[in-house]
Amino acid sequence: MALLERTEVAPPPPEPAAKPAAGVVGARRRFLPTGVLLALLAVLVLLPAGLVLLAAFTGRVPRPGNVSFDLTVVNFSIFAEPEVLRAFVNSLLLAVLATLLAVCIGGGLAFLAARSNIPMRRFVYLVGLMPLFLPSYVGALAWSILASPFAGLLNIAQRDLGMSIPINAYSMPGLVFVFAVYYSPYTFLLVHGAMSMMNPDLEEAARVHGASSGRMLRRVSFPLATPAIVGSAILTFTLIFENFPVAQVLGTPGGVDTLPTFIFRLLNATPSRGNESAAIAVVLVSIVVLVTWWQHRVLAKRSYTTVTGKGVRARRVSLGRARLPLFALVVLFFLLSIVLPILALVITAGQTSPYTSSISDFWAPGGLDFTSFTDVLADDVFRSAAQNSIVVSLAAAAIGTLLAFVSAYVTYRTKASGRGLVEAVSMVPLAIPAVVLGMGLLWTWLVMPIPLYGTLALMVVAFLAVQTPQGFRGVASSILAADRDLEDSAVMHGARRTRAIRAITVPLMRTGLLSTFVLLLMLSMRELTVPLFLYTSDTTILSIAIYDSFENGGALREAAAMSVIYTAFMFVLSSLPRLLDRRRARS
Incomplete structure (x- = not known):
C-alpha cells in the first residue's frame, strides 16, 4: 500500500502542434x-x-516624414481658374483633331499598302512606319526650325520667292499637324494588320451585288476594320492628350497651353503648387479611363470576326486614275514627315550664323x-x-x-x-x-x-x-x-x-x-x-x-x-x- 501511495502518475505527453491543413499550404504556394x-x-x-x-x-x-492624410477637396478649386479651363479645352480639341487626322493618314496608308495596286507598295509600307524612327519631340523641334513664324526656314524660303503664305508651327493647326504626322504609325500598324488578314467573302458579295469599289470600301472593308481603327484612335487620343514635350516645344511659344504643360508649370512654380497639379492629374487620368471604357462599350456591341481557317487572300483594289495622284500624296507625306525635318536639322547643325535672312546665305562661302x-x-x-x-x-x-x-x-x-x-x-x-x-x-x-x-x-x-x-x-x-x-x-x-x-x-x-x-x-x-x-x-x-x-x-x-x-x-x-x-x- 505504501508503495502504491508513493507511486506518481506521469503527466501525459504534450500534444503535437496542429499542422496547417494541406489546402492552406497549397493555397500559400499557389499565391x-x-x-x-x-x-x-x-x-x-x-x-x-x-x-x-x-x-x-x-x-x-508627399515628402520624407511629411506624408499627410488630412483629406480635402480644396485643390480641385483650381478648375475655376480660366487658365486651367483654357488648357483643358485646348488639350481636348488638340487631341480630337490630331487623332482624326492621324487616323485618316495612318488608315489611308495602311489601305494603300495592304489592299491597293499603288506603285511601290513596299515603299508605301516603309513611309507608314518611318515617323516612328523620329521621336515626336525631335519632330517637333525640327518643325520649330522649319515653321517658326519669322525665322522658320520655310517662311524664309517663301520670302525669297516673293510669297507670303503664313506657316506657323506655334499654333493649334501646327500642333495638330505635327501630332498627326508622328502618331499616324500607330493607326497604320493596327489597320494594316487588320486589312491584311481580312476575309474577302463579304467584299466579294458586295461586288456581286453591284457595289462600286468606293462603296464597298465605305460599307464593308473599313467597317470590318472598326476594332483596329477605334483601338488605334483611342491609343492615339490618349498619347496626344497626355503628351508634354511636343506641346511644350510648339504650344508654349504660341500661347497654346495644355493640361500637361500646365501641370509642369505648376510643379516648377515658386513656391511649387504640387497639390493642385496632382488634382489636375487625377482629372487627366479620369478622362483617359473614361475614353478607354467607351472604346470597350463600342466594340462589345457587334462582332467583327472575318479571319477563319479558310485559306483566302483579299483581292487588291484597283485605284484607276487615282493611282499616281495617291502615290504623289504618299511621297509628299514622306517629304513632310522625314525628309524636310531631317534636312532642317542637318542645315541647322551646319549653320554658321544664328541669323538667316535668305536661303542663299547657306550656299555662300562659309x-x-x-x-x-x-x-x-x-x-x-x-x-x-x-x-x-x-x-x-x-x-x-x-x-x-x-x-x-x-x-x-x-x-x-x-x-x-x-x-x-x-x-x-x-x-x-x-x-x-x-x-x-x-x-x-x-x-x-x-x-x-x-x-x-x-x-x-x-x-x-x-x-x-x-x-x-x-x-x-x-x-x-x-x-x-x-x-x-x-x-x-x-x-x-x-x-x-x-x-x-x-x-x-x-x-x-x-x-x-x-x-x-x-x-x-x-x-x-x-x-x-x-x-x-x-x-x-x-x-x-x-x-x-x-x-x-x-x-x-x-x-x-x-x-x-x-x-x-x-x-x-x-x-x-x-x-x-x-x-x-x-x-x-x-x-
Missing part, C-alpha cells in the same frame, strides 16, 4: 509567385499613382560648317548623356523583358492564385499619363527609405514602370503562340520546370523576346517626359540633353547635330530585329 510579382508591381506602379491621388486630396506634397557633328561627338556632356542613355536603356530593356516574361508566364502558364491581378496591374500605366507617373515616381523615391534619387538606378526603375504594359503585351503574344506541350513533356521525362523553361520555352520564344527587348530599348531611348522629373546633372540622358539644348537657343547647332545622330541611332536600332531574323534564317 507565392503572384504575391512577389504584385508586390514588385505595386512599388513600381501603384505606389506612385497612389501618392498622386493622395496629394490631390491633401494639403501637403555659310555651312558641319564640324558641329565632330564637336558633339567629342563633347564630354554628349558622351556622358549618350553613355547614360545606353546603360539605362539596356538595363531597363533587359530587366523589363525578364519581368514581362515572368509576369506573362505566371499569368498564362500557371494556376497561381491571383494571376489575373498580375495582368491587370501590369496594364495600369496605360491609363496614367507620363507626366502624372513622372510626378508620382518623383514623390515615391523621395519618400522611400531607399537612396535611389539622383542615381541612374532610379531612371531604370522609372522606365520599368512606364513600359510595363508594352513589355507584358509583347511577351504575352509570344507565350500564347508557343505550344506548352514540349515543355510539359520535358518535365514528364524528369527535367525540372526551370530547366525546361530555359531549354525549350525561351528558345521557342526567342524572336518574340528579342522584339520585346528592342521595343523596350527604343522606348527607353525615346522617353523624355518621365526623366524630366527625375534627372540630375549626373544622370542626364540623351533625350534630356537634346531638349535642354533646344531650350537654350545658344546651343541650337549642337542640339540639331545631337538630334541627327540620335535619329540615325534609332533607325539602326529599329532595324536590328529584321537583321537578326535574316541572319537566323540563313544559318
Whole structure:
C-alpha cells in the first residue's frame, strides 16, 4: 500500500502542434509567385499613382516624414481658374483633331499598302512606319526650325520667292499637324494588320451585288476594320492628350497651353503648387479611363470576326486614275514627315550664323560648317548623356523583358492564385499619363527609405514602370503562340520546370523576346517626359540633353547635330530585329 501511495502518475505527453491543413499550404504556394510579382508591381506602379491621388486630396506634397492624410477637396478649386479651363479645352480639341487626322493618314496608308495596286507598295509600307524612327519631340523641334513664324526656314524660303503664305508651327493647326504626322504609325500598324488578314467573302458579295469599289470600301472593308481603327484612335487620343514635350516645344511659344504643360508649370512654380497639379492629374487620368471604357462599350456591341481557317487572300483594289495622284500624296507625306525635318536639322547643325535672312546665305562661302557633328561627338556632356542613355536603356530593356516574361508566364502558364491581378496591374500605366507617373515616381523615391534619387538606378526603375504594359503585351503574344506541350513533356521525362523553361520555352520564344527587348530599348531611348522629373546633372540622358539644348537657343547647332545622330541611332536600332531574323534564317 505504501508503495502504491508513493507511486506518481506521469503527466501525459504534450500534444503535437496542429499542422496547417494541406489546402492552406497549397493555397500559400499557389499565391507565392503572384504575391512577389504584385508586390514588385505595386512599388513600381501603384505606389506612385497612389501618392498622386493622395496629394490631390491633401494639403501637403508627399515628402520624407511629411506624408499627410488630412483629406480635402480644396485643390480641385483650381478648375475655376480660366487658365486651367483654357488648357483643358485646348488639350481636348488638340487631341480630337490630331487623332482624326492621324487616323485618316495612318488608315489611308495602311489601305494603300495592304489592299491597293499603288506603285511601290513596299515603299508605301516603309513611309507608314518611318515617323516612328523620329521621336515626336525631335519632330517637333525640327518643325520649330522649319515653321517658326519669322525665322522658320520655310517662311524664309517663301520670302525669297516673293510669297507670303503664313506657316506657323506655334499654333493649334501646327500642333495638330505635327501630332498627326508622328502618331499616324500607330493607326497604320493596327489597320494594316487588320486589312491584311481580312476575309474577302463579304467584299466579294458586295461586288456581286453591284457595289462600286468606293462603296464597298465605305460599307464593308473599313467597317470590318472598326476594332483596329477605334483601338488605334483611342491609343492615339490618349498619347496626344497626355503628351508634354511636343506641346511644350510648339504650344508654349504660341500661347497654346495644355493640361500637361500646365501641370509642369505648376510643379516648377515658386513656391511649387504640387497639390493642385496632382488634382489636375487625377482629372487627366479620369478622362483617359473614361475614353478607354467607351472604346470597350463600342466594340462589345457587334462582332467583327472575318479571319477563319479558310485559306483566302483579299483581292487588291484597283485605284484607276487615282493611282499616281495617291502615290504623289504618299511621297509628299514622306517629304513632310522625314525628309524636310531631317534636312532642317542637318542645315541647322551646319549653320554658321544664328541669323538667316535668305536661303542663299547657306550656299555662300562659309555659310555651312558641319564640324558641329565632330564637336558633339567629342563633347564630354554628349558622351556622358549618350553613355547614360545606353546603360539605362539596356538595363531597363533587359530587366523589363525578364519581368514581362515572368509576369506573362505566371499569368498564362500557371494556376497561381491571383494571376489575373498580375495582368491587370501590369496594364495600369496605360491609363496614367507620363507626366502624372513622372510626378508620382518623383514623390515615391523621395519618400522611400531607399537612396535611389539622383542615381541612374532610379531612371531604370522609372522606365520599368512606364513600359510595363508594352513589355507584358509583347511577351504575352509570344507565350500564347508557343505550344506548352514540349515543355510539359520535358518535365514528364524528369527535367525540372526551370530547366525546361530555359531549354525549350525561351528558345521557342526567342524572336518574340528579342522584339520585346528592342521595343523596350527604343522606348527607353525615346522617353523624355518621365526623366524630366527625375534627372540630375549626373544622370542626364540623351533625350534630356537634346531638349535642354533646344531650350537654350545658344546651343541650337549642337542640339540639331545631337538630334541627327540620335535619329540615325534609332533607325539602326529599329532595324536590328529584321537583321537578326535574316541572319537566323540563313544559318
